[in-house]
Amino acid sequence: MENNLSFIPIGGIGDVTKNMYLYEYKNEILIVDCGLGFADETMLGVDLLIPDITYLKNLQGKRIVGMALTHGHEDHIGGLPYILPELPQFPIYATNLTAEFANEKLKEYGITPRVQKVNFDGGDLRLGNFILNFIRVTHSVPDSSNIFIKTPVGNFYHGSDFKLDLSPFDKKKTDYKKISQLSKEGVLCLLSDCLGSERKGHTPSESTVTAAFEEEIENCKGKFIVTTYSSNISRVNQILQVARKTGRKVCFIGRSVIKAKDITQRLGYMKIDKGMEISTKQLRHYKDSQVVLIVAGSQGQENSALARIVDGEFKEVKITPNDVVIFSADPIPGNEISVYALVDDIARAGARVIYSELSDDFHVSGHGSSEELMLMMNLINPKMVLPIGGTFRQMVAYRGLAEKQGFERKNVLLLEDGQEVLFDRENARLGRKLDLEVVYVDQISGEEVEGFVLRDRKRLATDGVIVILAEVTSSGQIDNLDIIVRGLSNQEASDIQKGLAKEIKIQISQKKGIKDRFYLRKFIVEVAEKSIFRKLRKHPLVLPVVIEI
Amino acid sequence: MENNLSFIPIGGIGDVTKNMYLYEYKNEILIVDCGLGFADETMLGVDLLIPDITYLKNLQGKRIVGMALTHGHEDHIGGLPYILPELPQFPIYATNLTAEFANEKLKEYGITPRVQKVNFDGGDLRLGNFILNFIRVTHSVPDSSNIFIKTPVGNFYHGSDFKLDLSPFDKKKTDYKKISQLSKEGVLCLLSDCLGSERKGHTPSESTVTAAFEEEIENCKGKFIVTTYSSNISRVNQILQVARKTGRKVCFIGRSVIKAKDITQRLGYMKIDKGMEISTKQLRHYKDSQVVLIVAGSQGQENSALARIVDGEFKEVKITPNDVVIFSADPIPGNEISVYALVDDIARAGARVIYSELSDDFHVSGHGSSEELMLMMNLINPKMVLPIGGTFRQMVAYRGLAEKQGFERKNVLLLEDGQEVLFDRENARLGRKLDLEVVYVDQISGEEVEGFVLRDRKRLATDGVIVILAEVTSSGQIDNLDIIVRGLSNQEASDIQKGLAKEIKIQISQKKGIKDRFYLRKFIVEVAEKSIFRKLRKHPLVLPVVIEI
Numbered sequence A, B: 001m002e003n004n005l006s007f008i009p010i011g012g013i014g015d016v017t018k019n020m021y022l023y024e025y026k027n028e029i030l031i032v033d034c035g036l037g038f039a040d041e042t043m044l045g046v047d048l049l050i051p052d053i054t055y056l057k058n059l060q061g062k063r064i065v066g067m068a069l070t071h072g073h074e075d076h077i078g079g080l081p082y083i084l085p086e087l088p089q090f091p092i093y094a095t096n097l098t099a100e101f102a103n104e105k106l107k108e109y110g111i112t113p114r115v116q117k118v119n120f121d122g123g124d125l126r127l128g129n130f131i132l133n134f135i136r137v138t139h140s141v142p143d144s145s146n147i148f149i150k151t152p153v154g155n156f157y158h159g160s161d162f163k164l165d166l167s168p169f170d171k172k173k174t175d176y177k178k179i180s181q182l183s184k185e186g187v188l189c190l191l192s193d194c195l196g197s198e199r200k201g202h203t204p205s206e207s208t209v210t211a212a213f214e215e216e217i218e219n220c221k222g223k224f225i226v227t228t229y230s231s232n233i234s235r236v237n238q239i240l241q242v243a244r245k246t247g248r249k250v251c252f253i254g255r256s257v258i259k260a261k262d263i264t265q266r267l268g269y270m271k272i273d274k275g276m277e278i279s280t281k282q283l284r285h286y287k288d289s290q291v292v293l294i295v296a297g298s299q300g301q302e303n304s305a306l307a308r309i310v311d312g313e314f315k316e317v318k319i320t321p322n323d324v325v326i327f328s329a330d331p332i333p334g335n336e337i338s339v340y341a342l343v344d345d346i347a348r349a350g351a352r353v354i355y356s357e358l359s360d361d362f363h364v365s366g367h368g369s370s371e372e373l374m375l376m377m378n379l380i381n382p383k384m385v386l387p388i389g390g391t392f393r394q395m396v397a398y399r400g401l402a403e404k405q406g407f408e409r410k411n412v413l414l415l416e417d418g419q420e421v422l423f424d425r426e427n428a429r430l431g432r433k434l435d436l437e438v439v440y441v442d443q444i445s446g447e448e449v450e451g452f453v454l455r456d457r458k459r460l461a462t463d464g465v466i467v468i469l470a471e472v473t474s475s476g477q478i479d480n481l482d483i484i485v486r487g488l489s490n491q492e493a494s495d496i497q498k499g500l501a502k503e504i505k506i507q508i509s510q511k512k513g514i515k516d517r518f519y520l521r522k523f524i525v526e527v528a529e530k531s532i533f534r535k536l537r538k539h540p541l542v543l544p545v546v547i548e549i
Helices: A080-086 A096-108 A176-183 A207-218 A233-246 A255-266 A280-285 A305-310 A336-348 A370-380 A392-404 A451-463 A490-511 A517-536 B080-086 B096-108 B176-183 B207-218 B233-246 B255-266 B280-285 B305-310 B336-348 B370-380 B392-404 B451-463 B490-511 B517-536
Strands: A005-011 A020-025 A028-032 A048-050 A063-068 A092-095 A115-118 A125-127 A130-136 A145-150 A155-159 A189-193 A224-227 A249-253 A291-295 A324-327 A352-354 A384-388 A419-423 A428-433 A439-441 A465-472 A478-486 A541-548 B005-011 B020-025 B028-032 B048-050 B063-068 B092-095 B115-118 B125-127 B130-136 B145-150 B155-159 B189-193 B224-227 B249-253 B291-295 B324-327 B352-354 B384-388 B419-423 B428-433 B439-441 B465-472 B478-486 B541-548
Touching (some): A028 A130, A028 A145, A063 A125, A063 A130, A092 A130, A096 A115, A096 A255, A130 A176, A145 A176, A176 A370, A207 A324, A233 A255, A233 A291, A249 A255, A249 A280, A291 A305, A305 A336, A324 A336, A336 A352, A336 B392, A384 A392, A392 B336, A451 A541, A465 A490, A465 A517, A465 B465, A465 B541, A478 A490, A490 A517, A517 A541, A541 B478, B028 B130, B028 B145, B063 B125, B063 B130, B080 B096, B092 B096, B096 B255, B155 B176, B155 B370, B176 B370, B207 B233, B233 B291, B249 B255, B249 B280, B255 B291, B305 B336, B324 B336, B336 B352, B370 B392, B465 B490
Parallel strands (some): A063 A092, A092 A115, A189 A384, A224 A324, A249 A291, B028 B063, B092 B115, B155 B189, B224 B291, B224 B324, B249 B291, B465 B541
Antiparallel strands (some): A005 A419, A020 A028, A130 A145, A145 A155, A419 A428, A465 A478, B005 B419, B125 B130, B145 B155, B419 B428
């Protein structure tokens, strides 16, 4: 046990987001990534999820030797401001742009920036017993890396988000040579992105998108409006290129795209010619046919710049029939309703809208497809593979690919979050299972939202709320009973109001003077819930208020 | 005006579901279809939507001469039990299976079945000034029809849901001959399904699915489990065919698939060999490799048969690693989260799961793609076209196809629900715009849910509820103030409780004795909402309770 390497995913397995992985050897812990998760429609009023770090808060003599961040996406670095203040000090490392994004985020939350930069050609980085090497890979944000991790037990290839694009926009290809060289020393386990494992073939190159943009902008008589993920820097660079070619000015709209632009421009990852960029206020000096707008809101988010423009809340920009609006991003599962509602609204304004159902030409995934995932297995030639960063069905599809490449099923490790795997030099076996909670964060307050609050909200959302106001005499007799109903239909409310007061009174009188207020409240809730469920098949939240008169 | 033909969609435009269309000439109204809509996640606690028939309830001397139903899907007939009781008597017509489905539905709701059957070769059906001809088309339920409607102003082709499948499973092809013959007389307007307008080429034939099923069942060592829409009768027939070929027994699980099977089997649309069907109780007498299960729940619905099997709530059937589970249906937009959660759970149980992201081979759409929609325009050669049964973006894509076929933009009518079009013999122009409400139905009670109730629920769902209990003296002084908070985090609740009581007391004392209870309540709500929003940026539902002591 003592000489095993323990690997524990505390986020990112069976779930695309909130990536956070622990490598543990003896009393040393190495953390890779610290991501956020995004709430779906079933998580009412919650915006974010963070990994449960209870395990790291009770170190019991262990020590965190450091943290490495693979790339600058929210689901890999977004948890930092919530999680770092909860943990002891340790060094954090990332490549140039990743570190910059992470530090900017910490500053925003009033935390001292402390992510240190590593070079792709910087050689070994020693963190206790772990030796790290950052390897450049292609993905939809520059400076994305995979990490080669040497441990006393064996070598691990931490292959988070990548694709193998042979003609990326920034010309910086995956470092195949470094992968091969390091892997020569033998790799015990390849941890691999598996998000694209259901797709056949190769993910098309980023460069295929340029041609589609060029054709479309040539035929555009009005504003050329593009929305994409703000972190998709190479996409924005492509848009800048077509703007340059056609002599259009560029205007960035929306907090997130402006922030990403500022950072990447400062570091030289985005080049904007002098005089090419204009502000929203300057827009009125130009004809529609002279501008390109790069706008936040590709997921149809309610308060995003694009949604507000379409709603007419943005006085500098209106959608007109000559405009072309391109969604250069796929809807994330769960966002379809809001994305398509926005598409419909833009179409109603008369503009030409292009989105993924209509054309695949304006977006390519940042994740490798089957062939790329299999190629990676071959380049690295590990003893075992372990899919990360995907849903369970994608992990199963990845296993299919691995089996095609000759891996035995026992050497394909499908985990769940919290499930430890213990590696020795030859084998792997399951270890402890941490009991992880889902940690919800309210984006407005930044505070954690407890699970019971969400359960209350779900009841409130579907079944409404009932306040029962009971005025009781000092002898425990109910003198008066008022019922307030909200979130139920008029008919249901009157059904409830009709018999309920009487029923509660009768049942309480049978109990003959309940003096204990707590008990009385509980009793009122019980009677009310039963009665309402019998009548309406619903479980509204019942709030009893007892007043002694 | 008097001699115009008025067309009013009251559901089904800009919205795939709740199809209901009115054709009006002088004082006569013809209704086509009477469908349901399905709630999405944003409609909390609501299950169904129905068309707003206020206009039909105030006929003002007009008369409904009849209703025609195009096919047996819920979004075309599901509104009948809610709507028929609200309207005067009139005859209703549909083809064989459609009538049967509709009458069965009426019976279920305790309404006398009254849909009359028409034959595809029955010739003219006269309803007042309207002459109807039902034309067979291919779609994903047998006996689907388009309707050729002759009016004194001109001919209309009511082309709801269709595709042009040249090798449908039941061998009953679209009646191209009848379409051409009737269209020879000239068609003023083609109303056309536009759901598939974004897809290039032709929708593959139903028959392509058979090969995929055959291959998969041959390699299946356990139970062969298929889930599809219960109304997709030809799909079920295909599954029966592969079961027959491999000598497996068939078991139907789930209320909706059993109901559809019973009706179609009785009418001869589904043939099950003697001894081939077994009940869930008989399953234990057979090996897994001897059975095919046809199970309801392809959309991941919480209480569906498939979800319950996967949850282990179904004692007769468990998912095991040798099983193959096929989702022979695409997720309807908005259902992705629940469908994929179910897929993941099945994969966790070790079974092979096949779903649309993984393979397109096991499902084809019931709606025609671009080429079929354009072919229909050419067969019918109308003066104008009007897309129905799609979202706005699909209507826009349909317009693109029509323009490719030489239609001028003014002859492509893009409407909204409630927008009347007035046709004379040559032209069309917009008429009145009915102010339609969205009518929500609670499936448990079958009652309408008012819009304000939904707004309350949304606030409750995201921002919680606060009850403020104020005990006031007869002179209007607040003696005591209690605050109950639910649906907010502990931190937020304590933030609210800290200062709010004091703030309300101070502000009310400045008002010097408000005696009016209504006004006092309103004032408490105002103060509380402002204060809470200032602190938390939230708008919980505030319920004031004022008691005089």
